[in-house]
Amino acid sequence: MTGRRRSCSPRLRGHLVRTAAAGALLVSGCGVLPGASGDSREPVTVMTWAPESAGPQAVGMAGMPAMARTYAAWINEQGGIGGHELRVLTCDEGDTAIGASTCARRAVEKDVVAVVGSYSRYGRAFLAPLEAAGIPYIGGYGASPEEFTSYLSYPVNGGQSALVAGNGKQLARGCERVALVRPDTLVGDSMPALLDESLTAAGRPAAHDITAPEEATSYDGQAAEALREAGGGCVTAVLGQGTETFFDSFRRLGPEDGTVRISSVLGSVGQPLIDRTGGRKSPFEGAYVTGWYPESGDARWEEMRRVIRTYAFDDNRIDPEDTGVQTTWIAYTVLKAVVEAMDRSEITAGGVSVSLNRGTRVDTGGLTPVLRWRFADMVGSAAYSRIANGQVTFQVVRDGRLVTDRKGFVDVSETLVDARLRG
Known part of the structure; x- marks a missing residue:
């Protein structure tokens, strides 16, 4: 041959x-x-x-x-x-x-x-x-x-830690107050420090921390608390597959005028989920989403x-x-x-x-x-110790598509180190 x-x-x-x-x-x-x-x-x-x-x-x-x-x-x-x-x-x-x-x-x-x-x-x-x-x-x-x-x-x-740290930077640009809904787990326990490090560095108050079970069928209690504590600011949820269920509860309780902005990270929210929940009519329309890579388009x-x-x-x-x-x-x-x-x-x-x-x-x-x-x-x-890529991207849901909210990568390496020292 x-x-x-x-x-x-x-x-x-x-x-x-x-x-x-x-x-x-x-x-x-x-x-x-x-x-x-x-x-x-x-x-x-x-x-x-x-x-x-x-x-x-x-x-x-x-x-x-x-x-x-x-x-x-x-x-x-x-x-x-x-x-x-x-x-x-x-x-x-x-x-x-x-x-x-x-x-x-x-x-x-x-x-x-x-x-x-x-x-x-x-x-x-x-x-x-x-x-x-x-x-x-x-x-x-x-x-x-x-x-x-x-x-x-x-x-x-940089894994979920980089996403949460980046999410704090993204929210700090336009949210006066933030409520964080996260799992009641060891991994979830690290999230407030990561988010708060980015928020406080930008002169924002620390997020209100709300814990939740990962596999609940309803999050009405957490949604009501997040709506109350956000005070017209932003609510971010990082619950993996439970994120969809949380925002379904939040949508039923929340205002329809868009006064409270919702947010999450890729892995908890992504384009397939947005498509499945209505595209342009999805409850995630207008949401801030932090990712690792450029938008899928x-x-x-x-x-x-x-x-x-x-x-x-x-x-x-x-x-x-x-x-x-x-x-x-x-x-x-x-x-x-x-x-x-x-x-x-x-x-x-x-x-x-x-x-x-x-x-x-x-x-x-x-x-x-x-x-x-x-x-x-x-x-x-x-x-x-093994993270060699501490950079994230900022995206937003617009007309049912995840698109760029800010061009280029945002480095959160320093935030990861500082949050760990503070935590």
């Missing part, structure tokens, strides 16, 4: 993506991949996990593994990563600690070189097996605090959109406006940069970690600042 590739139609490529056993191999009709006969470079095997079949009260992020498989189909048709065929294994984490641990042990058994672009709230369950095997965790969603302290974690965003996402259209055109699990899908795309961009920088015939987990630690530079095309994970690039706080 010569290693030359024949082209195949987008429809055939899409069919192969859906039917390939590992979700990552392009076979007959689409040409020879690196790693085949006549090519000395070994395949690169990675894993992506997320809750794919989660129950009604759990997080569902099936688009992330689907995006990983789609990325592999696309990059392999281009000749792989640095001449290496990319093989993607996926695992249904199930939104449970047992599921996260099972996926991590499977990654170890399969000798993957990295876990890439994944979602799990159970960092303690999955990071211990990965650390024991020396497997790096690249570009997790940021759903577990351990992702920002483990020496083998390489996050591409930004031209910088066009390559990702093109890949999805070509290789996953009828896969309704992959929504290019979903933050999880976007995070997986960025994480695989990191993997590509690292493997290409190593330029070796065999890629290992240890080699990937060494390359990242030595400062491989990752340009994500403007979707994030340039990423590097040297010691000098970290935020510098014990609680967030």
Whole structure:
């Protein structure tokens, strides 16, 4: 075999993506991949996990593994990563600690070189097996605090902490008073200090702190308290999936004249939720939303959109406006940069970690600042020792679409450090 590739139609490529056993191999009709006969470079095997079949009260992020498989189909048709065929294994984490641990042990058994672009709230369950095997965790969603302290974690965003700190900066521009509704959990307990650090730095009073259960069917009591304490200012809620339920309660109690502005962060509110709740008539119309990346309609996402259209055109699990899908795309961009920088015939987990630690530079095309994970690039706080990207974006819901509220990125790295010292 010569290693030359024949082209195949987008429809055939899409069919192969859906039917390939590992979700990552392009076979007959689409040409020879690196790693085949006549090519000395070994395949690169990675894993992506997320809750794919989660129950009604759990997080569902099936688009992330689907995006990983789609990325592999696309990059392999281009000749792989640095001449290496990319093989993607996926695992249904199930939104449970047992599921996260099972996926991590499977990654170890399969000798993957990295876990890439994944979602799990159970960092303690999955990071211990990965650390024991020396497997790096690249570009997790940021759903577990351990992702920002483990020496083998390489996050591409600042997680929920950065969003909350950024939300304070966004609200400080136009809100005289703020009420914060957040979960009554250990993670939730860190939110008031993050929000208040940004508010008080801008001369605003600290937010009124309201705790709430994560999985309630109604938040009438919290909504009434938030409406009263905001005093015509702003109400921000960071309750994950419960955010929709809270604002449904708030809408029934709140004024219809828009005198109280609502707000949240991506992950609690996103374009799919806005679309599902009425678009232009959504209760989120006019809301401030803090995110990690540029708005989903930004031209910088066009390559990702093109890949999805070509290789996953009828896969309704992959929504290019979903933050999880976007995070997986960025994480695989990191993997590509690292493997290409190593330029070796065999890629290992240890080699990937060494390359990242030595400062491989990752340009994500403007979707994030340039990423590097040297010691000098970290935020510098014990609680967030692995954050290398402490920047966020300000968005607003206008005519049913999340659009830019302020151009460019806003750095909250200093806020993360100061809030931790104050807390």
